[in-house]
Amino acid sequence: MTEPTTWLDRTVESAIEPDLPIIDPHHHLWQRPGNRYMLEELVADTAGQNVRQTVFIECTSMYRADGPEEFRVVGETEFVQGIAAMSASGGFGPLRACTGIVGSADLALGDRVVPVLEVQIAASPNRFRGIRHRAAWAEPGMVANQSPLQKAHVLIDPDFRKGFRFLRQYGLTFEAWLYHHQIKELADLARAFPDTTIIFNHLGGPLGSAPGADLDEIFKGWKPDIDAVAACPNVVMKLGGIQMVVNGFGWHEREKPPTSDELVARNRDWYLYAIEKFGPDRCMFESNFPVDRLSCSYTVLWNQFKKLTKDFPADERAAMFHDTAKRVYRLPDV
Numbered sequence: 001m002t003e004p005t006t007w008l009d010r011t012v013e014s015a016i017e018p019d020l021p022i023i024d025p026h027h028h029l030w031q032r033p034g035n036r037y038m039l040e041e042l043v044a045d046t047a048g049q050n051v052r053q054t055v056f057i058e059c060t061s062m063y064r065a066d067g068p069e070e071f072r073v074v075g076e077t078e079f080v081q082g083i084a085a086m087s088a089s090g091g092f093g094p095l096r097a098c099t100g101i102v103g104s105a106d107l108a109l110g111d112r113v114v115p116v117l118e119v120q121i122a123a124s125p126n127r128f129r130g131i132r133h134r135a136a137w138a139e140p141g142m143v144a145n146q147s148p149l150q151k152a153h154v155l156i157d158p159d160f161r162k163g164f165r166f167l168r169q170y171g172l173t174f175e176a177w178l179y180h181h182q183i184k185e186l187a188d189l190a191r192a193f194p195d196t197t198i199i200f201n202h203l204g205g206p207l208g209s210a211p212g213a214d215l216d217e218i219f220k221g222w223k224p225d226i227d228a229v230a231a232c233p234n235v236v237m238k239l240g241g242i243q244m245v246v247n248g249f250g251w252h253e254r255e256k257p258p259t260s261d262e263l264v265a266r267n268r269d270w271y272l273y274a275i276e277k278f279g280p281d282r283c284m285f286e287s288n289f290p291v292d293r294l295s296c297s298y299t300v301l302w303n304q305f306k307k308l309t310k311d312f313p314a315d316e317r318a319a320m321f322h323d324t325a326k327r328v329y330r331l332p333d334v
Contacts, residue, residue, distance in 0.1 A: 008297045011257040015048035015299050017306050021318075022051045025100070025325035026201070026238055026286035028059035029083060037290040039083050043092050045289060045298035052334045055100035055325065056080045057175060057201075058132045070116050073104040077123040084127055100329040102130040102175050107163030108154075117170050129329050130199070131167060132175035133160065135182060142210040143179075143246060155185040164193060173197040173328065179205040180218055183225035190232035197234055197328065202241030202288065203270055204229075208248020215248055223273060230277035236328050237278040239271055239305070239320065240286035243295035251295035258296055260303035271308055280316035284324040 004010045024046070030037055042054070064075035084098035101124050105116045121128050135154040138146065154160050155178070167174055176186050176198050183204050190198050204222060208215040229235050243251060249266060251258050258266075275283055285305045289298060309317050325331065 008257055008293070010255070011259055011297070011300060013260060013297075013300050013303055016303050018048055019050050020306065021322045022049055022302065023053045023055070023284070023322045023325040023331065024051050024287050024289075025055040025284050025329060026057050026241065027054055027289045028057060028061065028291065029080060029098075030059055030061040039086055039092055039097060041290070042097055043095060045287075045293070046095055048299055049302050051095055052322070053099045053326075053331055054095070054097045055102065055129070055329050055331075056083075056098040057102045058104040060104075070106055070109060070112070071119060073106075073116070074119050074123050077101055077103045077120050077128060081124040081127065084124075096334050099127060099331050099334065100129045101127045102132050102173070103128065104133065105131050105163075107131065107133045107161075108151075108157060108159040110159055110162035113163040114166055117166060117172065121170065121172075128172075130173035130175055132177060132201075133163075135176065135178045135185075136205060137182070138179055138207060138210065142207065144209070153182075153185065155182065155189045161189075161192065164189070164196070168193070168196045173199055175199050175201060177201040177205070179207045180222050180225070181207065183222070183229060186235075187225070187228040187232060190229060190235050194232070194234050197236065198232075199328065200229060200235050200237045202238060202244070202286075203274055206242060206247055206270070209246045210248070213248055219269065222270075226274060226277055230274075230282075233282075235278075236282045236284065236324065237274050238286045239274060239283055240301070241288035241292065242267060242270065243292040243301070244288070245294060249295070257300065260300045260307055263296065263300065263304040264307050267304070268308060275320070280312070280319040281324060283320050284328070285320050 058076060062075050062079035064072040080098050080101050087097035103120050105113050107113055137150050137152050174196060178186060206218050245252055287298060287301060
């Protein structure tokens with residue numbers, strides 16, 4: 001037996017149902033000092049799973065070094081457009097990475113965000129699909145390493161909403177990343193803009209790592225807030241992204257990573273409640289890699305999703321693993 005070379009290698013599983021078509025609608029790419037996650041790493045992680053396409057989500061990667069501040073975010077789209085072209089060549093295997101791209105723009109610019117949106121679309125006219133303006137915020141001391149630049153209550157800020165109204169005009173979706181105590185603000189935003197598609201990231205971001213937090217108590221309060229957002233038909237739920245350190249499950253502190261069975265046992269209630277409220281046609285499984293890689297491997301993560309839904313009808317599974325993402329992000333046939 002081969003000795004493990006990394007912490008993730010201490011728990012190894014083979015992919016179950018390896019032919020099940022998957023679109024991974026949420027991952028990142030970056031090249032940072034001592035921290036690389038590029039196309040080669042994505043290809044290696046997805047090996048064994050039938051991942052047909054992926055959607056890149058902004059992560060402050062490869063911004064332009066020069067030019068007007070509000071346009072520097074376009075460098076990320078230019079970078080990912082190149083990665084997508086590399087993948088589309090077929091030289092890295094059958095996976096077609098980044099067929100959808102979600103970038104960033106400061107929607108609080110109001111009317112002045114329009115030229116930024118137009119340049120973002122021009123940088124990737126065949127792949128650019130939406131904007132993520134980060135909203136995840138907590139009181140000081142609640143989240144380690146929270147950026148001091150992150151503003152509170154972004155989603156209900158009048159200047160933010162002035163910029164938000166242009167998303168529908170340009171056919172762009174909005175990617176909502178927040179913590180569980182902000183879900184009410186997302187519901188308010190969704191009701192105010194019923195014609196804009198909002199993609200709800202990471203099950204609403206349970207903040208289990210905060211001092212004194214209790215995940216079981218968070219779950220109780222999370223459910224009625226999820227009900228309110230699910231009542232808005234323009235909101236789509238991403239199932240995943242709760243293996244981050246900030247979620248407080250503590251997998252990264254163990255001697256060995258969790259198995260897929262352990263993930264199912266701990267996460268089941270969160271996932272099943274969201275699926276019940278949103279319905280499979282408004283749900284999509286996500287990897288959130290490489291962030292969730294701090295807790296488990298890609299194969300273990302997707303084995304969890306497959307085991308969780310093994311008794312669901314085939315059409316409902318197809319929606320959550322593939323079809324919802326394809327429709328919402330307007331992805332090509334691959």
